[in-house]
Amino acid sequence: MDSFYLDSSSFHVHGDYGTVTDDEASVQSGLITITYGYSRDHRPDLKQFILDFMCSSDGDLSLYLRVADENEVDSAMFGTLMADFHKQWQIDALFVADAPLYTKDNLQMIVSFRWVSRFPGTLTTAK
Numbered sequence: 001m002d003s004f005y006l007d008s009s010s011f012h013v014h015g016d017y018g019t020v021t022d023d024e025a026s027v028q029s030g031l032i033t034i035t036y037g038y039s040r041d042h043r044p045d046l047k048q049f050i051l052d053f054m055c056s057s058d059g060d061l062s063l064y065l066r067v068a069d070e071n072e073v074d075s076a077m078f079g080t081l082m083a084d085f086h087k088q089w090q091i092d093a094l095f096v097a098d099a100p101l102y103t104k105d106n107l108q109m110i111v112s113f114r115w116v117s118r119f120p121g122t123l124t125t126a127k
C-alpha cells in the first residue's frame with residue numbers, strides 16, 4: 001500500500017444517553033461520552049459521537065477505526081491518530097488528510113512522515 005486516507009465522521013443519535021460521572025473511570029474503561037457537540041449535520045439538538053478511520057488508497061480496506069466523544073476536535077487529534085497508526089503499522093506511505101491536519105502541533109508530530117493535506121481556507125495566507 002502506497003497511501004492511506006485519514007478522515008472522521010460524526011453520527012447523531014436519538015434517545016437518552018446517560019453520562020459517566022467519573023471521567024477517570026470512563027477513560028480507563030474505554031467508554032466514550034455521547035454528548036452534544038459541533039453538529040456537522042446541523043442537528044445541535046441531538047447527541048453525537050465521532051468515528052475516526054484510516055483506509056487504503058483504493059478505499060476498499062479500513063485499516064484503523066476509533067470511536068470518540070463528539071466534543072473532540074479533528075485538528076487536535078489528526079496528528080496523534082496518524083502517529084498512532086504509523087507506530088502500529090510501521091509502513092512508509094503517503095498520508096492524506098483534510099485541512100484539520102494542518103496545525104502547528106500536528107505538523108510537529110508528523111515531521112518525519114510523507115503527507116499531503118488541503119490548506120485550511122481559514123488561514124490568512126490562504127486568503
